[in-house]
Amino acid sequence: MTATAAPLDLLLLPTWLVPVEPAGVVLKEHGLGIRDGRIAFIGPRAAALKLAATEVRELPGMLLSPGLINAHGHAAMSLFRGLADDLPLMTWLEKHIWPAEAKWVDEAFVRDGTDLAIAEQLKGGITCFSDMYFYPKVASDCVHNSGMRAQIAIPILDFPIPGASSADEAIRQGIELFSDLKHHPRIKITFGPHAPYTVCDDNLEKIRVIAEELDAAIHMHVHETAVEVQQAIESTGERPLARLSRLGLLGPRFQAVHMTQISEDDLALLVESNTSVIHCPESNLKLASGFCPVERLWQAGVNVAIGTDGAASNNDLDLLGETRTAAMLAKAVAGSATALDAHRALRMATLNGARAMGLESQIGSLEIGKAADIVAFDLSGLAQQPIYDPVSQLIYATGRDCVKHLWVAGKQLLDDRQLTRMDEQQLTATAIAWGQRISGHRE
The missing domain is CATH 2.30.40.10 (Urease, subunit C, domain 1)
Structure with missing residues (x-):
């Protein structure tokens, strides 16, 4: 020292x-x-x-x-904060969020929403975040300009999405952005197949091959609800995590987001593959999606990081608050007051997030050289x-x-609670304008 x-x-x-x-x-x-x-x-x-x-x-x-590390979120969805509250996941998605995205999401929406999310996260002590949303090139530009650090996951689904007409186009865009930013000091590009129920085996196989060739991570919603798992079993006879294992996706570069449903076989797959789990307790609570058994995972040796999810389902990007909720919830789920103590909770919000993203040699702890x-x-x-x-x-x-x-x-982005590179008043005004526009056109 x-x-x-x-x-x-x-x-x-x-x-x-x-x-x-x-x-x-x-x-x-x-x-x-x-x-x-x-x-x-x-x-x-x-x-x-x-x-x-x-x-x-x-x-x-x-x-x-x-700095705190927010290991999962959808930054631009900050502009949908409070749009569709108190609804179950699939109703929230299919009846409200997906139609709103089809109507409103373009490059300007992603730019303004991502800037809003970056500012909120910086003011909350977050120095690095993982983002999985449309127009990832726009989001990466926002990160670059802000001075923040981020993992940008390229969203991939079997159907057209804003900014990509097909899974193949999304994958091509991801490869290009990965190449463009592979030497960027603060931005890491990963691949983000949305979920097992929205991405077919053929596309998952393409993603696996490309991720292996590029040594890129894969970031994916997995086992978010009991219904998701049950429907997969009924239609294929296979749990989603077992399917991902069969397809060769699990491993130290794989980030399994949510994981509220974990059987003994699931736990064995996570341990054997050294897959990271990203825990999003408040989003899971609000959508009644279930409880990730954090202490069970931790004791088995699984790396568990923490994420806020998007502000449309949380409704904030407060990782310190998320960590407190995670610590409390872990105790209730485990039935033990000693589960996930404060020091381990802080580790989950810092070094474990860095490890999940493959950045533990650079960030996540205060050590000389980092x-x-x-x-x-x-x-x-x-x-x-x-x-x-x-x-x-x-x-x-x-x-x-x-x-x-x-x-x-080493660059100060918040000084005495004031953002040094971003105009908070302008960001607030822009967000209010989006809200008025969206609420004025709701059916």
């Missing part, structure tokens, strides 16, 4: 520093130094103050942690007192309004 003689670009001096790796550690009165966008020093405050630094930031009462994707939470408020374990206070007693500062690759 030493630094070279070259001066640091920025030295941060918080009250608490939670590196996440090693697990369960809280460093009190330590400093973190950044140079060239990476973490160059972690050590005691006294040692930190002896180092040359271009800028020094005192962060009293603050907890410094890795990218300086960092968030500072202000724990000095009345509602956080007294503090015995700052990580417990963060997970159980702190809201996203306590996010004070945020850096991605």
Whole structure:
């Protein structure tokens, strides 16, 4: 934990520093130094103050942690926030969301919705997110301009979607975007077949081959509801996860989103293949989709990350709140108060998300050499007192309004709760205009 003689670009001096790796550690009165966008020093405050630094930031009462990683969402759907609430999944999709998408989704919708989602996530302490939505090139442009980090999953379905007339066209677009952005420092392109019930075996086989050739990840909704699994069994005699295994899709590059229904055979497939599971508790609760058995997965050795899903089904992109819900829900589902403790919950929202995306060598923990994707939470408020374990206070007693500062690759994108690269008033006005337009045309 030493630094070279070259001066640091920025030295941060918080009250608490939670590196996440090693697990369960809280460093009190330590400093973190950044140079060239990476973490160059972690050590005691006294040692930190002896180092040359271009800028020094005192962060009293603050907890410094890795930036939160939102491992699943549909960013542009922020413009459908609250459009169709209190409905079951398939009714919500087939009667409301899919018709709305057919009517409204174009490049302008995706640009404005993605910008809105990026701003909301930055203000909530999220430094990296996974997006699975239409016009992925537009979304990647938004990410590039914002300074944020993201995984962009190319949406692929058997039928035409906004921006792609067929699965083959969507796959071609994905290959092109992967090639264009393969050296981008903050954007990773993956393939996103929507779900087992919307993508046939032939198209899944094409995706598998291309993903293997490119060493790209696959991000997919799997076992979101009991009905999905039951219908698959009735029509094919096979559970969706078993089908994906038979087709060769499961593996360390596969991200299975939701997984509320897990049999012993399913669990064995997840463990053997080293597949990651992305848990979206609040969306699952709101749509009454079921409960992912997080503690059971964790104890079996499955990597479990956390996502908000889209704001149309959540209705926010608050990963800190999502993590609190995940911790509470895990205890209820497992029937154990010790399930998913606060430190493991934070790990699920940071390093586990990085691991699911194949980015664990770059982000997800505060370690020397990793990218300086960092968030500072202000724990000095009345509602956080007294503090015995700052990580417990963060997970159980702190809201996203306590996010004070945020850096991605060493660049400050949130300073004292103010976005540094985005115009919050303009984003709000644009979102209101979309809402008025959409509500004025609803049948």
